[in-house]
Amino acid sequence: MDTLSYKTVSANRKTVKKQWLLVDAEGQTLGRLASKVAILLRGKHKPDFTPHVDCGDNVVVINAEKIHLSGNKWEAKTYQRFTGYPGGQRSRTASEMLSKKPTSLVEKAVKGMLPKNKLGAELFRNLRVYTGTEHGQEAQKPKAININDLK
Numbered sequence: 240m241d242t243l244s245y246k247t248v249s250a251n252r253k254t255v256k257k258q259w260l261l262v263d264a265e266g267q268t269l270g271r272l273a274s275k276v277a278i279l280l281r282g283k284h285k286p287d288f289t290p291h292v293d294c295g296d297n298v299v300v301i302n303a304e305k306i307h308l309s310g311n312k313w314e315a316k317t318y319q320r321f322t323g324y325p326g327g328q329r330s331r332t333a334s335e336m337l338s339k340k341p342t343s344l345v346e347k348a349v350k351g352m353l354p355k356n357k358l359g360a361e362l363f364r365n366l367r368v369y370t371g372t373e374h375g376q377e378a379q380k381p382k383a384i385n386i387n388d389l390k
Contacts, residue, residue, distance in 0.1 A: 250289040255282075257365075258296050259381035261374075264345060265302040267386060268309060273348035275386045276300065280353065280362045284389065293361050299376050300368045304341035308333055318347065342368040 260279060264272055282288050282295035308316065316333040336344050345368045353359040367376060 248287045250287045250292050250294045252292065254287075255292065255294045257294075259376060259379040260296050260298050261381035261383040262298060262300045262386050263302055263383070264300050265305040266307060269306050269344060269348050272300075272306070272386060273345065273352055275389050276345075276349050276366070277352035278389070280349070280365055291358065293358065293365070295362060295365060297365045297376075297379070297381075298367070299374050299381050300345055300366070301372050301374055302370070303345045303368050304337065304370045306337075306341075306344060313337075341370050 262272070262276060262279075276298055278284055279298050280295040282293070285294060288294060313334040314332055317330045318333070318336055319328060319330045321328050331339070333344065346366070349366055350359075350363050353362050367374065369375075
């Protein structure tokens with residue numbers, strides 16, 4: 240028998256090392272960007288990933304208004320919501336969403352790719368989306384990463 244013993248590392252809230260990452264959304268396709276950001280938020284890129292723990296990083300997305308959609312999605316893709324009153328179903332196209340609140344396009348895409356439970360809500364709080372290049376997380380010194388280099 241070999242004297243080396245290998246143990247599976249199970250991360251918890253105290254042992255997780257979180258960092259701040261900066262992602263530029265300029266020229267990126269919305270769904271591809273959102274899936275990469277969801278992986279960063281979830282922590283699946285780390286070797287000590289644990290499914291039931293928030294072991295992901297804090298992600299800052301800038302230039303949300305310069306996101307790209309392929310094909311005819313600017314006019315064909317609709318976002319629906321419900322006011323809570325009878326006949327209160329409202330819908331907007333992606334181009335209307337971009338003109339009203341550009342950050343919501345990225346936020347909705349990423350939120351849809353996170354778990355639908357308490358952990359998913361906790362992970363979503365680690366995402367900050369901004370229009371333009373200015374953001375409020377300068378003090379955290381986020382590390383700029385190229386989203387295209389991730390697998």
